[in-house]
Amino acid sequence: MTVAIVGAAETTELGKIPGMSQIQLHADAALNTLADAGLKAKDIDGVATAGESPVNVAHYLGIAPRWVDGSSVGGCSFMLHVRHAAAAIEAGYADTVLVTHGESGRSGVGRGGGGGGGGSLLAQFEGPYGSMGPTTMFTIGVLRYMKQYGMTHEQLAMVAVVQREWAGMNPRASYRDPITVDDVLNSRMIAYPFHLLECCLVTDGGGALILTSAERAADFPNKPVYILGSGESVETPMVSQMKDLTSSQAFRIAGGEAMRSARINHGDVDHMMVYDAFAHLPIWGLEDLGFCARGEAPGFIEDGNTRPGGALPLNTNGGGLSYMHSGMYGMYALQESVRQMRGTAPAQVPGAAVSLCLGVGGMFAASGCIVMGNELP
Amino acid sequence: MADSLGKRPRPLPRPTPETRHFWDGTKAGELRLQRCNDCGHVYLPPRPLCPACSSRNVDVFTASGKGKLLSYVINHRPHPSFDGPYAIAVVELDEGPTMLSNIVDCDQTPDALVLDMPLEVTFEDNGDIAIPLFRPRESQS
Numbered sequence: 419m420t421v422a423i424v425g426a427a428e429t430t431e432l433g434k435i436p437g438m439s440q441i442q443l444h445a446d447a448a449l450n451t452l453a454d455a456g457l458k459a460k461d462i463d464g465v466a467t468a469g470e471s472p473v474n475v476a477h478y479l480g481i482a483p484r485w486v487d488g489s490s491v492g493g494c495s496f497m498l499h500v501r502h503a504a505a506a507i508e509a510g511y512a513d514t515v516l517v518t519h520g521e522s523g524r525s526g527v528g529r530g531g532g533g534g535g536g537g538s539l540l541a542q543f544e545g546p547y548g549s550m551g552p553t554t555m556f557t558i559g560v561l562r563y564m565k566q567y568g569m570t571h572e573q574l575a576m577v578a579v580v581q582r583e584w585a586g587m588n589p590r591a592s593y594r595d596p597i598t599v600d601d602v603l604n605s606r607m608i609a610y611p612f613h614l615l616e617c618c619l620v621t622d623g624g625g626a627l628i629l630t631s632a633e634r635a636a637d638f639p640n641k642p643v644y645i646l647g648s649g650e651s652v653e654t655p656m657v658s659q660m661k662d663l664t665s666s667q668a669f670r671i672a673g674g675e676a677m678r679s680a681r682i683n684h685g686d687v688d689h690m691m692v693y694d695a696f697a698h699l700p701i702w703g704l705e706d707l708g709f710c711a712r713g714e715a716p717g718f719i720e721d722g723n724t725r726p727g728g729a730l731p732l733n734t735n736g737g738g739l740s741y742m743h744s745g746m747y748g749m750y751a752l753q754e755s756v757r758q759m760r761g762t763a764p765a766q767v768p769g770a771a772v773s774l775c776l777g778v779g780g781m782f783a784a785s786g787c788i789v790m791g792n793e794l795p
Numbered sequence: 796m797a798d799s800l801g802k803r804p805r806p807l808p809r810p811t812p813e814t815r816h817f818w819d820g821t822k823a824g825e826l827r828l829q830r831c832n833d834c835g836h837v838y839l840p841p842r843p844l845c846p847a848c849s850s851r852n853v854d855v856f857t858a859s860g861k862g863k864l865l866s867y868v869i870n871h872r873p874h875p876s877f878d879g880p881y882a883i884a885v886v887e888l889d890e891g892p893t894m895l896s897n898i899v900d901c902d903q904t905p906d907a908l909v910l911d912m913p914l915e916v917t918f919e920d921n922g923d924i925a926i927p928l929f930r931p932r933e934s935q936s
Contacts, residue, residue, distance in 0.1 A: 439811035445844055449851065458849040480846030528811035542808035542818075543840045544895045546926050548877045554870045558885055562866035565910045610869035610880070610905060658885045658895035659840070663866050 421504040425455025429520065439528025439537065443520025444475050457514070464512030465652070466503055467519065468495030473783045474539070475518055477654040482667060484675050485512035486650050486784070510679070511648075540655050552695060553617060554609045556781040559663030560698050561611060566664055567713030569701075571611060573720050575602035577697040578615045578739050580725045585736025587726065587765035592619050593740045616697035618738035618747070625749035627756070632794060643759040646772065647680025647789040649673060657781045666778070668785035669706035673776055676787035677707070680772075681795075684709050688770035689758045690730055691751040693778045694737040700724070703776045704732075707787075731767045734758065748777035752788065759792040805876040807924045814841045816855045821925040826858045826916045828890055839892035860916035862888040862929065869903055882908055886929050900930040 427450035429435070429443055438446065444467065452458060459479045465472045466487035476483055487502045489495055496517055503515040522529055528537040536545065549555055563569055579599055585591035597615060605614040635642035651671035654660060661667055677683075684707075692703035704715040709730065718724070724732035735741040735754040742750055755773040757763035771793060777786045810818040817840070820827035830837045831845035832852040844851050867884035874881075882903050887893050899917065901907050914929040 437812045439813060442811075442813050442843060445842065449844060449849060452849060459846075460849070478842055478846070479844070480849070536806075537809040537811050539814070539840045541806070542810065542814055545806045546808060547883050547895050547897050548805065548870060548874050548881055549883060549895075550870055550872055550874060553872065554868050554883050558868050558883065559866050561868075561910060562885075607869075607871045607880075609871060612868070656840070656895070658893055663885060 419508045421507045423500075425451045425457065427451040427454045434524055435522070436525040436527060438522070440520055440522040441470055441474055441478055441528060441539070443522060444470055444518045445478055445520070447520055448475070448479055448516060448518050451516070451518075459516075462514050462516045464503060464506060464515035466496075466499035466515060466517045468492075468499070469519065469521055471655065473652040473655045473780065476652045477656075477659065478539075479516075481516070482653070482671060483512070483651055484649065484671050485515065486652050511675075538655075544656050544658060550609070552781060553612065555657045556696050557609055557612045557698070558657055559660065563664040563698070563701075564611070567716070569713075569716040571603060572599050573716035574611065574616060574697050574701075575599045575613070576716075576720050577694070577700055578602050580719060580722075581694070581733050581737045581739045583725055584731075584734050584765055585740035588735050588741060589764060591736040591741045592621055593736070612696060615739070618695045618743035619740070621742045621744055623742050623744045623750070625753045627749075627752060641760045641792065643756050644791045644794055645788060646682065646791045646795050647676045647678070649675025649677075649679065649787040650785065651675070652779075652784045653782060655780065655783055657783075660782055664702075665712075666702055666706050666782045666785065668782060669703060669776065669778070669787075672785040672787040673703075673707035673774075676774065676776075676789050680789035680791075682772060682789060686772050687730070687774045687789075689734065689755065689767045689773040690724075690732045691735075691737075691755055691773070691775040692733060693747055693751055693776060694733055694739055695743065695747065695778065697739065699778065700732055700737075702782075707774075707776065726765065731765075731770075734763060734765045734767065748779075748786070751775050751777060755788070755790050759790050761792070803875045804921060805926065807921055807926075810924075813843050817841050818924060820855075820857065821918050821927050822923075824918055824925075826860045826888075826927055827855050828858045828888070828892060829853050829855055837890045837892060839888075839894055858888060858890050861932065862886045862914050862916075864898065864908065864910055864912045864914055864929075865893060866910065867898070867908055869905070869908075879903070884908075884929070886914055894927075896927060896929050898930065899928050 464485035468490040649672035651668040701715040755775040833850040836847035915932040
């Protein structure tokens with residue numbers, strides 16, 4: 419397949435532009451390029467950028483991508499983006515990719531600035547209100563979910579209880595002693611409605627992966643685990659700007675793409691990991707990927723479907739709530755999927771042949787999803 | 796809000812060119828949103844383009860300042876700018892956009908903070924910057 423560049427433009431002005439923030443420069447260049455190609459932002463399904471987060475660029479322009487590249491290696495990042503984009507288009511990961519650059523290098527308008535004070539939209543529109551980071555922002559949609567679907571505090575606590583059962587089977591898990599719903603609800607309040615035991619651990623650790631072609635895979639000492647499919651997306655840098663506080667658009671797109679590219683149905687998934695920074699994440703993941711109808715995941719978990727021996731074993735290492743959480747937990751979720759597919763997990767799911775691993779980035783800002791299998795597709 | 800503020804002022808925004816109208820508005824006692832002249836979409840936070848249709852043909856207008864409580868958490872961990880447990884809320888404006896804020900003139904408890912309760916904007920003066928906050932309002936107004 420040959421890939422071509424079909425739109426190209428610079429910002430309307432160049433030189434000294436004190437009247438535009440850095441993200442505005444990205445947007446101005448993007449709109450000029452879209453016009454050059456005769457497209458609108460809604461025609462774009464892949465976003466790549468460096469210097470700004472691709473989350474910021476996608477949300478600012480109103481793009482819901484199914485392919486994202488934030489590779490940031492300095493001034494040549496955009497060459498990498500073009501290369502990655504060509505590969506993505508060949509692979510069918512995206513049809514129409516927008517690569518943007520914008521930099522308020524002279525005027526320094528709207529550069530950087532995270533949570534507290536500063537010029538980014540996040541700093542301006544969420545920073546002033548006493549955010550404590552993930553404990554207050556990741557969790558902010560849960561009361562709305564409770565009102566909309568009738569989830570109880572006990573059902574939310576049950577997520578932590580079930581994952582502790584899995585952790586009890588994992589010698590390397592940080593917390594292994596069984597807990598009850600009452601233990602969870604009596605633990606210290608962190609950010610109502612979240613108690614301590616419904617929040618992830620804060621631990622140290624690491625992990626790594628090596629990938630190669632399936633043809634070479636037989637030459638290595640361990641059983642190969644095959645990548646059957648994958649997906650990615652971003653929604654918004656600000657949790658308050660989610661289109662629906664009770665559902666993650668990034669989960670829906672990344673998960674849907676992963677299952678589509680793996681050519682699997684829900685019934686094919688034997689084992690599942692959902693990045694659980696907080697107890698509601700598995701609920702969002704099960705519903706956004708279609709394993710449960712909207713509002714039904716709390717009951718699905720309460721009924722024991724995700725616990726040891728259940729129909730859909732989930733977060734079998736104990737998860738971020740009980741196994742470990744160093745801050746960027748996604749690597750540990752992937753490691754557990756690999757162990758399950760190798761057949762070497764401490765809490766091995768008998769006969770598991772397909773594992774789905776759903777990650778989250780930021781606070782529902784981004785998602786990546788990998789489907790693994792223990793046999794060549 | 797002054798009585799619920801701790802010793803240090805809340806982290807304040809640094810306006811950028813595309814958000815200046817919003818912060819000029821809060822200083823003038825107005826909550827300003829943007830509307831697309833091509834497709835009618837109303838949005839926040841400020842941008843010089845419509846996130847629904849990519850048009851640059853957008854205007855600023857003054858919103859009603861009315862909304863409802865969409866969701867919230869009550870933070871129990873210490874924050875240098877706040878005393879005691881305090882709510883961080885997502886407010887859905889009558890015009891459609893959502894925004895993060897704090898709820899004032901109201902107990903910071905689950906019993907007092909009822910989802911979908913009607914709210915109205917109020918502005919906290921912080922010198923050069925006024926921060927939009929929300930307080931309960933009578934539903935008939």
